[in-house]
Amino acid sequence: MNLERTNTKVTSIVLVDDHILFRKGLIELINDFPDYRVIWEADNGQDFIRQFSMNEIPEIILLDINMPIMDGYETANWIHKNQPNIKILTLSMHNDEETVLKMLKSGIDGYILKNSDPDELRRALETINQGGTFYTNCVTEALLKSLYKNKKVDVALTSREVEFLKLACTELPYKSFSPLLNIHPRMVEATREILFRKLEVTTRVGLVIYAIKHGLFKLN
Incomplete structure (x- = not known):
């Protein structure tokens, strides 16, 4: 037993x-991290849902995309709808624009490639576990390509909403916005929901795309 876990x-x-x-190797790797533990595993989305009611609810799900019976897109949508507090980190061999954007729209919190080194996996877990988001470089490239394909849509925003969008482009969790915007934590949630409606998006990724597209935030 790893003594650090105590x-x-x-x-x-x-x-x-x-x-x-791959799954067995990943379990061994993750369980070697002192502060993470794989509590159970599933072959696909349907198997995950079947086991969900019988097992401990996880804090993070590591999700593949291409799976038989029920793939990663459907599984992420089910989790986002039924268990929105669970964080989702996608692990995939695919880095094409269509796959990345489709997965991001499913409400995931992170996306890395299966050939990433263990340090990147650990950083991704730590970031999303703290309420942030983590995307590997291929995801950033896919977002940039998408920016230049889509037509800009002008929406009237308040100064607070603009500042909120800028913060959304950082790795800071939503809970950190309150003191920075000098507003109550409930107003953070309210502002987010207002922006979701105004910009016709459903995830933080949608907010980021809008902010970059309209020059509110610039990538380094």
Whole structure:
């Protein structure tokens, strides 16, 4: 038993991937992190939903995209609708624009490639576990391509909403916005929902795309 775990809050993880050998190797890797533990695993989305009611609810789900019976898109949408507090980190071999954007629209919190090194996986877990988002470079490239394809839509925004959008482009969790905007935490949630309606988006990624497209935030 890893002694470090006795003094550290352990974050629970579930793996959803149809490749058994990859899954077993990933379990060993994650369980070697002192503050993360895989509590169960599933072969696909349908298997995940079947097991969900019988097992401990995880804090983070590591989700593959291409799976039989029920793929990553459908699974992410189900989680986002039924268990919105669970964080989703996508692990995939695909970095094409269509796949990345479709997955982002499903409400995931992070996206890395399966050939990423263990340090990147650890950074991704730590970031989303703290309420932030983590996307590998291929995701940033896909977002940039999307920016130049879509037509700009002008929407009247208040100064607070503009500042909110700028903060949304950082890795800061929503809960950190309150002191920076000098507003009550409930107003952070209210502002987010107003922007979702105004900009016709449903995820933080949609807010980021709008902010970059309209020059409210510039990538380095």
